[in-house]
Amino acid sequence: MIVLVATFKAKTGCEMELENKLKTLVQHVQGEKDTLVYTLHRGMDDISKFLVYEVYKDKEARELHRSQPYVKEILGSITDLVQEPPAINLFEDICSIDDKV
Numbered sequence: 001m002i003v004l005v006a007t008f009k010a011k012t013g014c015e016m017e018l019e020n021k022l023k024t025l026v027q028h029v030q031g032e033k034d035t036l037v038y039t040l041h042r043g044m045d046d047i048s049k050f051l052v053y054e055v056y057k058d059k060e061a062r063e064l065h066r067s068q069p070y071v072k073e074i075l076g077s078i079t080d081l082v083q084e085p086p087a088i089n090l091f092e093d094i095c096s097i098d099d100k101v
Helices: 015-029 059-066 069-077
Strands: 002-009 035-042 049-056 087-092
Touching: 002 059, 015 035, 015 049, 015 069, 049 059
Parallel strands: none
Antiparallel strands: 002 049, 002 087, 035 049
8 A cells, every 4th residue: 555645734814725625636536446545634733734644555546546637637726825835755554553443
């Protein structure tokens, strides 16, 4: 599995618009078979911070996600809403707890 963590920092006054666009992206991603987790989080101490936690079955699933027109459209539409480009970090699973939730 491939884990991707993307963090976004909204410009002042753009927090809700950025949140709504990222929520729309989550709705689209629900139909991607091999995207296993795609969760949007908002900062508890700073409402301008957003984190997207993504888990893909494999490299091909991540590439398929990145190639979707809605991903390109939505990410292209937020450039004026964020202070800087999102920080993208890739991880691989090492270990986890199962069946806790």
